[in-house]
Amino acid sequence: MAEGYSETFTLYDLLPVPISVVDSAGRLLYYNSAAAAAFDRKPEYVGRDIRGCHKRQGSIDKIEALLGWVRDNDQLPAAYEVDRNGKRYRIVISRLNGDKGLCGLVQCAIPLDRDGQT
Secondary structure, X not given: OOOOOHHHHHHHHHOOOOEEEEEOOOEEEEEOHHHHHHHOOOHHHOOOEHHHHOOOHHHHHHHHHHHHHHHXXXXXXXXXXXXXXXXXXXXXXXXXXXXXXXXXXXEEEEEEOOOOOO
């Protein structure tokens, strides 16, 4: 799946915001350096099911819900907010479509200030 997206991923490398790409089964396909710094992404995580990278059942449940929502819903992007390492982010989820339909999702994390503004 990651094949054919290398040009897109190269563009993501240039962005200063955290970007991660997950396939429709929940495997991490790609992350940029900003995602590595903000969310503890590591090279050994690529190809792994992201549910296995989370310890809390609540996080795993949220991943399951997001994957299902992306599969069943064309009304994207979706957004929610999280706190990580003393910073707040608005997480925006968009569909990643290919020639045969849904391939996965793109997660973009937009840093927010203390008032919730970008």
